[in-house]
Amino acid sequence: MLKIAIVNDSPMALEVLRRLVSQTPHYQVSWTAQDGAEAVARCAADLPDLILMDVVMPIMDGVEATRRIMASTPCAILMVTASVNRYAAEVFTAMGYGALDAINTPAIGLQFASEGGKGLLKKISAIATLIGKAPRRSLLRDTPRPALVSRRSRSPLIAIGSSTGGPQALAKILSALPATLDASIVVVQHVDEQFAPGLAHWLNDQTPLTVDIAQEGQAPSPGHVSIAGTNDHLCLSPSGKFTYCAEPQTTYRPSVDALFASLAQHWPQPDIAVILTGMGQDGAQGLKLLRDAGWRTIAQDRKTSVVYGMPRAAFELGAVESVLPLEAIAPACLDHLSKIPY
Incomplete structure (x- = not known):
């Protein structure tokens, strides 16, 4: 069972994410939080396997929360943002602190199997495989090697x-x-x-x-x-x-x-x-x-x-x-x- 925490200050977005996680076999919502400070405290008491972390929130944003969590109680963090273009710099800063990846928040509505929802679930699945240390297939077993050349044919x-x-x-x-x-x-x-x-x-x-x-x-x-x-x-x-x-x-x-x-x-x-x-x-x-x-x-x-x-x-x-x-x-x-x- 993959234990997932959701951190988002929008009640509607939080509910969309909660339902997406809850309807998926082998995923469990451990807890939810509405700001980064609450998330830091919750992690200290009940560390999940994965956090779906909003970027912009009151009291403490997702970037600072990611920094504090990775410093004290590290776990997998996926940044979930409403706007890729607007918050790109914040996302890259959070990734510098240890967030694994980022994705847009799925569109709010009743169609939880939307493309946005499918994309999020695909990200969660990839991270679950990564942190679970599942065996990975070799990509390179039969890759031929080139013959080395004695002089350069291109710039380095x-x-x-x-x-x-x-x-x-x-x-x-x-x-x-x-x-x-x-x-x-x-x-x-x-x-x-x-x-x-x-x-x-x-x-x-x-x-x-x-x-x-x-x-x-x-x-x-x-x-x-x-x-x-x-x-x-x-x-x-x-x-x-x-x-x-x-x-x-x-x-x-x-x-x-x-x-x-x-x-x-x-x-x-x-x-x-x-x-x-x-x-x-x-x-x-x-x-x-x-x-x-x-x-x-x-x-x-x-x-x-x-x-x-x-x-x-x-x-x-x-x-x-x-x-x-x-x-x-x-x-x-x-x-x-x-x-x-x-």
Whole structure:
């Protein structure tokens, strides 16, 4: 049984969420709260498996409540907001404190099986799988490796995967890179496609580089940061251009493993891959493929990670060449780029 708490100051929204949870087998509403301060107190007394946390509330908003809960009684938190565009910055701040994901509040009404309701239940199901540590199918078992080339055929590439705490970590790294960077950057951050444009816009304000959503058929471009922008997997095609793939079916979409595996197969030279803070194991198998293909592989360390799940899984698999604190990752990338022969 998955115990779920609901925190929302709107009685109508709270009732919609309560009914959605209650009508689903194996889900149970543990308690409800109408502001963040009440939620912090309730967590101390009765910790749920998952909290559906509103963003804007009186007394204490969902961002501050997330910070306090993750500091004292950590559990899975899904941010539920009435407006993706209006509250994108708040959502990314909450994710920096440890919220796993975010989604729009389902439309208020009697049709609880609406698209919004289905989307929320899908998110809850994914998180339930993640925190339950269910066995996951290998995505990469038969992925062929490319032959290494002796000279570079393209500008360097930095591939980054992140999840819980990722937006703030990405901002830290990207802000430390120069506008003249002669390398392409591609990012898979676990975030719903509704929030991807807002994430790109927010990161644009944090870095001198250009940040945008990776477009189907677009090639990686030096000085540009391309972010996965749909709930399908961002991959590199045999032609060296971005493509979105529905398969494989995975808990988290988009998948870091899917991107890394496609780079191992289709990118013509070894470059740099980074795995950042996040819950679960996504990215570990893909990073191992890249390391075996000669890539420089870096994982964020335990101390600076909001959740040391994805980096730890990669390290334990032998996929990581260097474990570094967050502030050392950008300098390490620049140092490696400076030594690449052309």
